[in-house]
Amino acid sequence: MNDILAGLAAALRLIVTLDAELVEISLRSLQVSLTALLIASTIAIPFGTLLAVQRFRFRRSVIAVLNALMGLPPVVVGLIVYLMLSRSGPFGVLGLLFTPTAMIIAQVIIISPLIASITHQAMRELWAEYHDLLISLHATKRQRIATLIWDGRRNLLTAALAGFGRAIGEVGAIMIVGGNIDHATRVLTTAIALETGKGDFALALGLGFVLIALALLINLGIHALSGTEREGRW
Amino acid sequence: MTRVFTLTAALFLSTAAMAEEMRMAVTTSFENSGLADVLLPAIKADLDIDLQLLVVGTGQAIKLGEAGDVDAILVHSKAAETAFVASGHGTHRREIMYNDFVILGPTADPAAIAQDTKVVDAMQRIAAAQPAFVSRGDNSGTHLAELALWKAADLDAAGFGDWYHATGSGMGAALNTAAGLNAYILADRASWLNFGNKADLALLFAGDPMLFNQYAYLPVNPQKQPHVRNDLAMKLEAWLVGPHAKALINGYSINDEPLFVFNATDP
Amino acid sequence: MAGLLPLTLTDAVVRRNGKTLMGPVSLTLGGEGITIIIGPNGSGKTTLLRAMHGLERLSGGAADWALPAHEANIRQAYVFQSPIVLRRTVLANLRFPLDLLGTPRSVANAAAVAWAQRIGLGRALDTQAARLSGGERQKLALARALIREPEVLFLDEPSANLDGRSTREIEALLQQCQAAGTRIIMATHDMGQARRLAADAIFMLSGHIHEKGPAEAFFGASRTPELIAFLNGDIVE
Ligand SMILES: Nc1ncnc2c1ncn2[C@@H]1O[C@H](COP(=O)(O)OP(=O)(O)O)[C@@H](O)[C@H]1O
Ligand SMILES: [Mg+2]
Numbered sequence: 001m002n003d004i005l006a007g008l009a010a011a012l013r014l015i016v017t018l019d020a021e022l023v024e025i026s027l028r029s030l031q032v033s034l035t036a037l038l039i040a041s042t043i044a045i046p047f048g049t050l051l052a053v054q055r056f057r058f059r060r061s062v063i064a065v066l067n068a069l070m071g072l073p074p075v076v077v078g079l080i081v082y083l084m085l086s087r088s089g090p091f092g093v094l095g096l097l098f099t100p101t102a103m104i105i106a107q108v109i110i111i112s113p114l115i116a117s118i119t120h121q122a123m124r125e126l127w128a129e130y131h132d133l134l135i136s137l138h139a140t141k142r143q144r145i146a147t148l149i150w151d152g153r154r155n156l157l158t159a160a161l162a163g164f165g166r167a168i169g170e171v172g173a174i175m176i177v178g179g180n181i182d183h184a185t186r187v188l189t190t191a192i193a194l195e196t197g198k199g200d201f202a203l204a205l206g207l208g209f210v211l212i213a214l215a216l217l218i219n220l221g222i223h224a225l226s227g228t229e230r231e232g233r234w
Numbered sequence: 235m236t237r238v239f240t241l242t243a244a245l246f247l248s249t250a251a252m253a254e255e256m257r258m259a260v261t262t263s264f265e266n267s268g269l270a271d272v273l274l275p276a277i278k279a280d281l282d283i284d285l286q287l288l289v290v291g292t293g294q295a296i297k298l299g300e301a302g303d304v305d306a307i308l309v310h311s312k313a314a315e316t317a318f319v320a321s322g323h324g325t326h327r328r329e330i331m332y333n334d335f336v337i338l339g340p341t342a343d344p345a346a347i348a349q350d351t352k353v354v355d356a357m358q359r360i361a362a363a364q365p366a367f368v369s370r371g372d373n374s375g376t377h378l379a380e381l382a383l384w385k386a387a388d389l390d391a392a393g394f395g396d397w398y399h400a401t402g403s404g405m406g407a408a409l410n411t412a413a414g415l416n417a418y419i420l421a422d423r424a425s426w427l428n429f430g431n432k433a434d435l436a437l438l439f440a441g442d443p444m445l446f447n448q449y450a451y452l453p454v455n456p457q458k459q460p461h462v463r464n465d466l467a468m469k470l471e472a473w474l475v476g477p478h479a480k481a482l483i484n485g486y487s488i489n490d491e492p493l494f495v496f497n498a499t500d501p
Numbered sequence: 502m503a504g505l506l507p508l509t510l511t512d513a514v515v516r517r518n519g520k521t522l523m524g525p526v527s528l529t530l531g532g533e534g535i536t537i538i539i540g541p542n543g544s545g546k547t548t549l550l551r552a553m554h555g556l557e558r559l560s561g562g563a564a565d566w567a568l569p570a571h572e573a574n575i576r577q578a579y580v581f582q583s584p585i586v587l588r589r590t591v592l593a594n595l596r597f598p599l600d601l602l603g604t605p606r607s608v609a610n611a612a613a614v615a616w617a618q619r620i621g622l623g624r625a626l627d628t629q630a631a632r633l634s635g636g637e638r639q640k641l642a643l644a645r646a647l648i649r650e651p652e653v654l655f656l657d658e659p660s661a662n663l664d665g666r667s668t669r670e671i672e673a674l675l676q677q678c679q680a681a682g683t684r685i686i687m688a689t690h691d692m693g694q695a696r697r698l699a700a701d702a703i704f705m706l707s708g709h710i711h712e713k714g715p716a717e718a719f720f721g722a723s724r725t726p727e728l729i730a731f732l733n734g735d736i737v738e
Pocket of ligand 2: 546547548582657
């Protein structure tokens with residue numbers, strides 16, 4: 001109990017004093033996770049929708065694989081990305097290991113299946129509802145997907161937020177590919193791991209509270225933004 | 235969204251536009267000692283190098299050097315270091331400083347090692363009493379040092395029973411585990427002094443010259459990895475063995491206890 | 502402009518999971534006016550309409566328009582038994598078929614507003630369509646089907662769940678369209694409605710066309726005992 005109170009106090013102190021290092025790593029956390037979210041959504045949302053709309057031969061297998069990939073262990077993703085980006089790996093010449101870009105790549109791989117899968121679930125329902133109308137109106141494949149994405153945007157928001165939550169809270173993969181370098185690749189989660197390692201539980205917990213607060217704020221913010229369309233339904 | 239982008243762009247640019255960057259893999263024990271917080275700003279001020287530290291075990295540090303993912307390594311495991319140079323992955327090995335290992339354990343000291351003067355006796359007592367013992371188990375320098383100590387005491391850690399916990403984790407995590415289990419553990423003095431979660435642990439044994447822990451600096455061989463910044467690595471080496479580093483290393487203390495002894499000599 | 506009609510079904514069969522839902526059906530639909538399809542539940546009215554519109558893949562036979570399929574497709578519209586409304590505003594629902602065709606926004610909006618007024622939803626333009634009543638939704642679906650000014654309009658029991666007033670409004674709208682030259686093919690359960698609207702009629706039974714003909718003959722001197730029984734309100738299976 002004392003440790004938790006000390007953690008809360010540490011979090012308060014960090015926030016009230018606008019601790020420069022806290023601001024830096026929080027911004028980097030946001031930078032990495034939001035960029036990863038943007039890229040992953042751009043790939044996964046149309047893909048998940050296509051899966052709902054399009055019948056093709058290996059559709060069931062693709063969906064099964066997608067659902068399995070949702071449970072992809074981040075550490076394994078981290079390790080594979082690490083080996084790919086290492087100077088002795090196939091993409092070594094790019095010099096991306098231990099940079100925020102490497103962390104973004106790992107997070108994109110981790111959250112894309114999650115976003116695609118949730119998208120697929122949501123879009124399947126909407127597709128069942130819209131199917132006859134869109135076929136009757138002879139909407140092209142592109143138009144079908146666009147219509148579903150637009151009208152299902154609230155569900156997609158949920159998918160995106162789930163992806164964001166997974167990305168910003170992830171530590172295993174980005175520790176490996178980012179290296180937790182001070183002023184370069186240190187983010188909230190890796191900083192928490194570091195402080196825990198130093199036995200400084202108060203600071204670790206303080207950072208943890210900041211992380212939770214940040215995730216909450218982003219969620220509330222996005223919901224508030226989308227909520228301005230008053231008439232909508234959830 | 236645009237604001238986030240400007241922000242991220244600013245973050246990217248700000249790191250790119252600054253001083254030259256060099257990467258060095260260091261051991262967790264070095265990082266946990268807190269010495270890096272003193273050295274890094276001085277290096278930045280004197281050399282205008284942003285030294286990026288990858289804090290890993292000695293085993294992984296050497297792997298990073300072999301793969302060319304860092305420009306130099308600073309580790310403490312002589313056998314691994316000489317092998318690293320012998321295989322051509324490192325240009326040479328330069329000793330910088332040392333600190334020492336200590337044996338920590340429950341304040342009550344059930345294995346009664348506090349009375350010993352030789353570390354091999356202490357190790358034998360522990361193996362005989364079989365109290366909980368936490369090992370790094372991660373191929374780090376500290377882990378290798380621990381294995382060497384068992385061996386010197388004519389014991390084989392591979393044959394130990396349930397009381398021997400090989401955690402496979404960094405110094406801090408292993409210390410946390412030892413604190414939780416109220417177990418014995420071998421740690422470097424610096425990590426111990428900086429450790430915040432001491433619980434019931436106490437320093438029970440120290441001082442035997444066998445516990446001497448030499449840190450060495452090894453630049454990665456640019457002939458094997460042409461992209462490494464060997465120029466920066468050499469600049470840094472010159473600084474690390476120089477007078478400013480000497481003053482900072484010898485002057486670094488926690489609770490008035492000095493932690494490191496500078497012992498670089500001209501090659 | 503070359504006409505879309507006649508539509509010719511030749512031994513059209515719809516099978517699903519090995520079960521024949523409809524057919525074989527052969528039929529030619531030309532001319533003008535309103536064709537009414539009646540028949541007991543499950544007799545294949547919906548399946549026939551969907552097959553004609555191309556929503557149901559034929560397992561055998563053919564359904565051919567006087568124009569190539571890709572041209573024919575865009576000149577017809579379909580109103581489903583339970584109206585499908587998009588999760589959008591009334592205005593956006595009405596505009597949607599035009600949006601798909603790439604109609605300029607201002608033109609599409611003007612047409613949508615005009616239709617909204619015509620169906621009495623002129624003041625509900627910005628309402629989410631999901632909030633409309635059943636009758637309003639069905640009128641919305643009808644207006645949305647008509648906004649592309651189709652040559653052929655299919656309707657599947659459009660007033661199945663509506664009260665008298667809404668039914669009357671929809672029938673009035675259909676009469677206007679028919680007068681403007683739209684060919685209407687409609688399934689209904691309401692014999693009064695069938696008699697009011699039909700120029701000719703089709704009686705479906707067990708997936709087949711049991712009887713068909715011009716309205717006077719069909720509702721007057723019907724030939725088969727099943728149709729007589731059905732028109733009398735008896736149970737026909
Ligand atoms: N998706 C389907 N799968 C299997 N059978 C169906 C399906 N849709 C309709 N049917 C069956 O096809 C037959 C004709 O149905 P339908 O055309 O809807 O009749 P109606 O519109 O005259 O009530 C019925 O026996 C019905 O149960
Ligand atoms: Mg029906």
